Amino acid sequence: MERHFATLWESVADVVGEEVAIVQGDLRRTWHDFDDRSSRLAAALSDAGVAPGSKVAEYLYNSPEYLETYFAALKVRAVPVNVNYRYLDDELLYLLDNSDAEVLVFHSSLGDRVARIRRRATKVRLFVEVDDGGPLIEGVTPYETLIEGHQPAPRIERSSDDIAMTYTGGTTGMPKGVMSRIGPGVDAILTSAPPLVGEAPVTDPASVAPLARRFADEGRRLVGLPACPLMHATGLAIGTFPSLTFGGAIVLLSGRGLDVDELWDAVERERVLSVTVVGDAFSRPLLHGLDHGRERDLTSLLVILSSGAMFSTEVKKGLHEHLPATLVLDFIAATEGAMGISYSSRDRPAVTGHFVPSPGVKVFTDEDREVVPGSGETGVVGVPGSIPVGYFKDEAKTERTFRVVDGVRYSFPGDWATVDIDGSLNLLGRGSQCINTGGEKVFPEEVEEALKRHPAVEDSLVFGVPDERFGQQVVAMVSPAPSAGLTVALDGDAVVDTLREELSSYKLPRQVVVVDVVPRAPNGKADYPTAKRLFGEAKGS
Incomplete structure (x- = not known):
């Protein structure tokens, strides 16, 4: 059997077809539904001329249609392409053009943007609209019409060398498509997911379907809830692939933002085994919901998975107090490679x-x-082994990021770290955001974490602004913690004063702007460009 997600998911659907695969609010789709609808969409894609290697762009919120479209594209050996649903006209057009997308599947609530760029997106041969209550575009094919109008596509042989592509924005420049072979991604899931539920790693793809059937018979299905967007690698690869590959279920939130009560209610109702988040941006609100919400039975929750942003010790400890049996697995990873992992439990909270x-x-x-x-x-982290092929249409960036050192090919995502005597890593931050102030290097993440440890601070971003004397000046943007009970405005300078015995003086922010909400992308990652703009507006520069 091929090491390919489409082939594995088809084999799983054959043995657990009556089990639920996707839940969103009142909607429940079985594995038979998931496979059948995806196969019909795959047939429609083929009829539209989609061939192996063709790009299928998904401009969608979290929804069953996101997963169906992804599955359908893989079925015909096409390449699914993630599109940030916050993108406006020019950003959307850039990504469609840069990815060579031949199909765009989008929610009707985003249709006004699609309508404005439609004639300029000359490479797209098929626009498919998922009705979520927004105005429908005349002449565009409705998603359900495609499914109803086609028979399921026949199953085919595929290759583990087929390409998956994830567009990653990073912190500078336009987003780039990171190309990876599907086979190594399958291997990673087969070896890492089973041990979470006490099973040995799987080496033979043919043994996946029988294991999925056994999980269902024993009432041990892997039920996962990605709290973050599926258009982010954390939400899709970490939040859905393990559960889908072993015949589990994916629980999607109905709201377009993070609704803490909806999430904890869903964990209780659906007996969720894993919740996937992006660091503190998601975990702090979840902890606040536990601190101030109603009591629930959350004993099904075995693990909280996180990647993509810092996850502070204080928040992990708070979660462990409410969820004493739940592990927190924090991956130090980027789309370009997985660097390491941190394990945290109530008895041994991670640093x-x-x-x-x-x-x-x-x-x-x-x-x-x-x-x-x-x-x-200090140095930059290099990742060997099953790493991406490179960046789509960007040989120069590929050569800079994927380099050979001492005969070994490494991926260098740009994260800096120190190495302890026992070989463990201390992450300092992404080099592209490093602040150079008077010749001293300041990694924003270190200062941000120190600020967030203050009880009156909910979130923070630290960045550099031009300085005539030192080149760059360290500044900060903070938001007040809702649980702090402040009766006066948060004093940012007073917060910085509390750090003088914790951080070197050159790392201390020289200016602080207080905002209601620190700007972040939907995936929880820092939105430094917006933060810098808001800082400039606040300071009149």
């Missing part, structure tokens, strides 16, 4: 930014010299 490296991961200096454990020297 923020401290990780066990993945096999073969090393830290290198600017001269490609390996950092000596325990030396205190």
